[in-house]
Amino acid sequence: MNGFRFVVRDFINRQLENDELFLSQTKTLSGKKIIVSMQDILPTLVLFDIEIGSDGLVDDIVITDKEIEESEGVLRIVITKKFMVSRMQKLASGFLSPDKTASGRSSLFGQGLKIEGDVDDIQTVGDIVEGLVDRITRKYNNINIFKENLTKGTDWFFSDFIVRKKDFDQQSRTLNELMQRLKNIEKELKFPR
Numbered sequence: 611m612n613g614f615r616f617v618v619r620d621f622i623n624r625q626l627e628n629d630e631l632f633l634s635q636t637k638t639l640s641g642k643k644i645i646v647s648m649q650d651i652l653p654t655l656v657l658f659d660i661e662i663g664s665d666g667l668v669d670d671i672v673i674t675d676k677e678i679e680e681s682e683g684v685l686r687i688v689i690t691k692k693f694m695v696s697r698m699q700k701l702a703s704g705f706l707s708p709d710k711t712a713s714g715r716s717s718l719f720g721q722g723l724k725i726e727g728d729v730d731d732i733q734t735v736g737d738i739v740e741g742l743v744d745r746i747t748r749k750y751n752n753i754n755i756f757k758e759n760l761t762k763g764t765d766w767f768f769s770d771f772i773v774r775k776k777d778f779d780q781q782s783r784t785l786n787e788l789m790q791r792l793k794n795i796e797k798e799l800k801f802p803r
Contacts, residue, residue: 618658619671626667632741637666638734643684650691685727687735693723 626633639662646658655675663669678684723739725732 615671615673618673619668622671623667632738633666635666635734635738635741636662637664639685639731640664640666642731644687644735645678645684646687646689648689651689651694683728685725685731685735687739688724688726690724 626636641664642662644658644660644662646660647656649655655677657674657676657678659672659674659678660668661670723736725735727735
C-alpha cells in the first residue's frame, strides 16, 4: 500500500501544480491535517489522512483502515453515497436531457457532503470541491457537445438513406403502377387490337 500512497500523492500534486486557483486555495490549508473518508461507498473503512505543506502541495498521504482519533485542527471530509448518487444523477440527467436554461453551479452542502472543522477551512474545502465538480462538469459538457455534434452529423449523413413509411408507400404505389403499365404494354404487343 506504500507505493500506492505515493502514486496518489504525486497524482494530486501534479493536478495542483497545473492549476493555480486550486494551488492558492490549498496553500490556505498549509500545515493542516485533512481526513477524507467514504464510509458508506467503499465496502470497508478506508481513510485518507492528508497533510498539506506550506507550498500548497500534499506533503504526505496515509491510506488506512483504522479510525483516526479526533484532535484539534483536523479537517474531516465525509463523502457519502448520497452525495455521489446526487452528483451522478445530475450529470446523467443533464446528459440524457440537457436543460439549456439551468445554471451549472449549485451548492454541494446539504447533498451528502459533510465537512467538519474550522469554519474558514470548511469554506475553502467547499470551494475546492465545487471547483472540482465544475471541472468535471466542463469535461462532461465537452462530451455532451461531442454527443450533440455526432447526433447532428449522423442525422445529416443518414438523412438521404433513411426512408420514411409514407415515402416507401408512395414509391411502392409508383412501382406497382409502372409494373401494371408494363404488363399492359406487353399484352398489347402480343395481342394487338
